[in-house]
Amino acid sequence: MTISVAERAELRSAVGELLADKCTEADVRQVMDTDDGFDRALWRQLAEQGVLGMLVDADHGGLGFGAQELEAVAEETGAALLPAPFISSAVLTVALVNAAGSDEDRQRLLPGLADGTAIGTVALTGPAGSWTAEGVDVRTASDGTLTGQAHYVTWGQVADVILVVARTGDTVGVFQVEPDAEGFTRTAATVFDPAVRLSAYTFDNTPARRIGSAGWEAVQRALDFAVVASAGEQVGGSRRLFDMTVEYLKTRVQFGRQIGSFQALKHMAADLLLEVENATSAAQHAAAQLDGDDESADGAVALAGFACAEAYETIAMNSIQMHGGIGFTWEHPAHLFLRRARTGLHLFGGTRAHRERYLVSKGA
Numbered sequence: 001m002t003i004s005v006a007e008r009a010e011l012r013s014a015v016g017e018l019l020a021d022k023c024t025e026a027d028v029r030q031v032m033d034t035d036d037g038f039d040r041a042l043w044r045q046l047a048e049q050g051v052l053g054m055l056v057d058a059d060h061g062g063l064g065f066g067a068q069e070l071e072a073v074a075e076e077t078g079a080a081l082l083p084a085p086f087i088s089s090a091v092l093t094v095a096l097v098n099a100a101g102s103d104e105d106r107q108r109l110l111p112g113l114a115d116g117t118a119i120g121t122v123a124l125t126g127p128a129g130s131w132t133a134e135g136v137d138v139r140t141a142s143d144g145t146l147t148g149q150a151h152y153v154t155w156g157q158v159a160d161v162i163l164v165v166a167r168t169g170d171t172v173g174v175f176q177v178e179p180d181a182e183g184f185t186r187t188a189a190t191v192f193d194p195a196v197r198l199s200a201y202t203f204d205n206t207p208a209r210r211i212g213s214a215g216w217e218a219v220q221r222a223l224d225f226a227v228v229a230s231a232g233e234q235v236g237g238s239r240r241l242f243d244m245t246v247e248y249l250k251t252r253v254q255f256g257r258q259i260g261s262f263q264a265l266k267h268m269a270a271d272l273l274l275e276v277e278n279a280t281s282a283a284q285h286a287a288a289q290l291d292g293d294d295e296s297a298d299g300a301v302a303l304a305g306f307a308c309a310e311a312y313e314t315i316a317m318n319s320i321q322m323h324g325g326i327g328f329t330w331e332h333p334a335h336l337f338l339r340r341a342r343t344g345l346h347l348f349g350g351t352r353a354h355r356e357r358y359l360v361s362k363g364a
Contacts, residue, residue, distance in 0.1 A: 001064040012072040015051060018042075019080035025333050028081050032194040036158055038084040043116050052090040053114030055098065055225065060110035067228050071287035074232025079240040081336055083195035085119050085155035087229045092154070092348075093120025095225040096163055099218035100174040101211050109161060109176075121159035123150030123201045124219065131223065131349040133216040138166040138203055144210070145183070146175060146203040152347065156199025157188050163211065164203070171215040175208035182206060193339035196347075224290055224301045226348045231283035231308035234344055238276050238308075238315045241337045245269070245319040272315050279311035299361030305354030312341040 003011075022042045031039050046052055054070055056062025063069075070091065077086055090113065097109050097120075112118030126137025129152050138148035146166050156162075164175045177184055183204035191198050212218070246269060286304035289297040316338040345351055 001058075001066075003065070003069065008069055008072050011069060012076055014049060015046075015073050016076040016079070018045060018049065019076055019082060023080040023082055025081075025336070028083055028195060028336065032083050037155075037195070037197045038158075043084055046084070046086070047114070047116030051086070052116050053110075055091065055094045056110045056114040060106055061114040062110065067225060067287040067290040068284070070225065071228055071232035071283055074229045075236035075239070075283075078233030078236030078340075081195060081237065081340055085121070085158065085197075087226055087233070088122075088154035088159070089113060089118075089120040089161075091229045092122050092222055092226040093161060093163060096122055096174060096219065096222035097211070099221040100214040102213075105211050113161060118161045119155065119159050120161035120163065121153055121156050122222070123153045123156070123162065123164045124223075125150065125152055127151050129346065129350070130353065132353070133172055133219075136165050136167055136172055138164055140166050140168045140173065140175070140208075141205065144208060145205045146177065146208045147205055148203055150201040150203075151198075152189075153186070153199040153201050154347070155197050156186050156201060157197060162201075164201075164208065165219055166208075172219065173213070173215065174211040174218065176211055177203070177206055177208050181208070191343070193336075193343040195336070195340065196343050223348055224297070227301050227305045227354075228283065228287050228290055230344055230348060231279070231286060231304040234308040234312040234341070235276070235280050235283045237337050237340055238279055238312045241315055241319050241334065242269075242272050242276050244333070245272070268318060272318055275311040275315055279308040282307040296361070299358055302354045302358035302361060305349055306351035306358070309341070309344045309351050309354075313338075313345060316341040 022039070022045065027039065031037065050063045051073060053062030054065040054073065057064040094110065094113050097106055097113070101109065109118070113120050123138065125131045125135045126149060128135050138146050138150055140146060146164060148166070150164065160179050162177045162179060164177055165172055166175055183206040185202045187200045187202070189198040189200055249269065282304040286300040289300040316334065320334045320338060349357075
């Protein structure tokens, strides 16, 4: 479903207002130390707003929106550093069910993902973390069971809709594993950003159910939506941190002057603004191309995949420097943004893989 620019702005504003109230820095710090790692009450409120069902069609309880609406909302979740399985469940899992599942699979899985009563994840890549078909480690046996490992599983400890990408001969397929399935174990990983939970999954002759009959093309389609959502979050985080830094430059006085009047800091701020604007353009262009199913969508998504992640890290690192001594303390929120930025450099493909994909899309 296509909505107007004004309606998209209203959707984004509504999500931003909710997160400004329920996902403050104090909330983020508190919830990331809990066992679940996210606020289930806020999760229900996001479901009530339709955020969790944006990519789910109306027949299955969702809004039926596309990548542009997703990117706009993701800018707000990124600005708030939302600690929740939003991209894992509402984006990657939903997009994979949409792309690979049968009508029966969609009817069975999407309503719960849309209303927040189910939390989804996708076990996709092996120990190398390449997020490619070649990097899939789990494989199927003749009896349909799964054996192997999956790493970097987003929010894998809390997920109850578990989709697994596994080798089936010369191709790959998508399978569903029940949380209590025999031979299935999940181990929480040590993470750099405690607000983004990761797990390692091990399968040992684990029974599984095939989802549809699609192969890697469906997985790549789902990954594209995850990359666009991540790019949106990176843009939102970049802009929020940039605004915080500029405000600090306006208010911090040193040697009797606001430090924002120092020429060196002016130049640094100008460079960071260019990073923010370029990343914003890349993310929004990728979303538009993905919605249009344009031939250039591969290149646009790949460009957003590395440009937004690298811009976010650059802005986070420089913002800490520009804040001076206070910026180096754990008490300052800049560190939370840096941890999110560093995590985003590697998930869903990594910047090097995105660059390679971009070059391939351009025939290089």
